[in-house]
Amino acid sequence: RIWTLRYVPEESKDKVISDEDVLGTLLKVFQALFVNDFSKQSDILTVLPEPVKSKYQDLLSVQHPRVKQLEYRHQQQNTFTPEEILYKTLGFSVARAPSSLISAGKGVFVTKGLVRKGAVVSMYPGTVYQKYEPIFFQSIGNPFIFRCLDGVLIDGNDKGISKVVYRSCNGRDQLGPLKMSDSTWLTSEIHNPLAIGQYVNNCSNDRAANVCYQEFDVPAAFPIELKQYLPNIAYSYDKQSPLRCVILVALRDIEQGEELFSNYYTIVS
Numbered sequence: 025r026i027w028t029l030r031y032v033p034e035e036s037k038d039k040v041i042s043d044e045d046v047l048g049t050l051l052k053v054f055q056a057l058f059v060n061d062f063s064k065q066s067d068i069l070t071v072l073p074e075p076v077k078s079k080y081q082d083l084l085s086v087q088h089p090r091v092k093q094l095e096y097r098h099q100q101q102n103t104f105t106p107e108e109i110l111y112k113t114l115g116f117s118v119a120r121a122p123s124s125l126i127s128a129g130k131g132v133f134v135t136k137g138l139v140r141k142g143a144v145v146s147m148y149p150g151t152v153y154q155k156y157e158p159i160f161f162q163s164i165g166n167p168f169i170f171r172c173l174d175g176v177l178i179d180g181n182d183k184g185i186s187k188v189v190y191r192s193c194n195g196r197d198q199l200g201p202l203k204m205s206d207s208t209w210l211t212s213e214i215h216n217p218l219a220i221g222q223y224v225n226n227c228s229n230d231r232a233a234n235v236c237y238q239e240f241d242v243p244a245a246f247p248i249e250l251k252q253y254l255p256n257i258a259y260s261y262d263k264q265s266p267l268r269c270v271i272l273v274a275l276r277d278i279e280q281g282e283e284l285f286s287n288y289y290t291i292v293s
């Protein structure tokens with residue numbers, strides 16, 4: 025019997041990069057996405073405290089010095105696509121395309137730029153289940169279930185019952201105009217361009233892993249206005265424990281055109 029759950033040996037539990045580095049990268053990308061999408065964020069801005077509001081107005085005036093903020097607000101179009109924002113902030117972009125492996129479906133590729141060793145290259149989106157929570161029906165024939173070291177499961181399937189469950193949790197947790205997570209990874213118009221990590225294919229003998237998974241618990245101080253870009257949500261609403269995210273880290277420099285491969289740690293028993 026082949027288990028698709030991930031198995032990680034004790035000795036490889038160490039994180040490849042620090043939580044501070046992960047947080048720094050996510051904040052950098054999310055903030056750039058937020059500023060780029062400023063014209064559509066007016067409902068959110070009205071509920072934010074004054075210092076936060078003026079921080080973004082300052083950021084905006086640095087990026088668009090000659091455009092008055094009011095005029096900018098009236099523009100309905102984004103200046104850049106999310107992929108372009110990713111390229112501008114991290115120096116690379118990633119996207120899904122037919123895998124370079126035969127009959128492996130889609131995979132994830134570096135479409136532009138260079139990914140440096142140790143960079144956060146992607147996020148694993150999906151509903152987060154504690155190990156005692158029921159996932160049976162969502163897990164039948166589902167190749168997108170990721171198992172964390174502590175037994176927490178993330179369902180990154182963007183179809184069927186998994187999609188319905190994610191959407192319902194997302195609606196439940198919304199606070200007025202403030203979204204606590206991103207559900208656009210379930211659509212063709214993804215707001216967070218990193219949220220495609222569930223499509224990364226497994227390494228093989230001739231295709232070594234060039235990325236690895238790393239867990240990241242969102243700290244309590246995470247800016248509330250940027251939570252709309254987090255592609256994970258808890259199956260059960262829980263105010264106490266932090267949201268679990270999983271990110272993918274580059275194990276070496278990865279060039280434009282290369283496909284990403286991770287190690288699923290498949291157990292054959």
Ligand SMILES: C[S@@+](CC[C@H](N)C(=O)[O-])C[C@H]1O[C@@H](n2cnc3c(N)ncnc32)[C@H](O)[C@@H]1O
Nearest residue numbers: 127128129130167168222223224225226227228
């Ligand atoms: C998490 S999904 C990855 C995305 C998938 N390629 C797709 O297009 O939906 C895992 C599934 O991808 C396929 N896959 C992943 N790595 C593979 C490989 N090295 N060779 C063949 N198929 C692979 C298998 O069907 C596996 O069940």
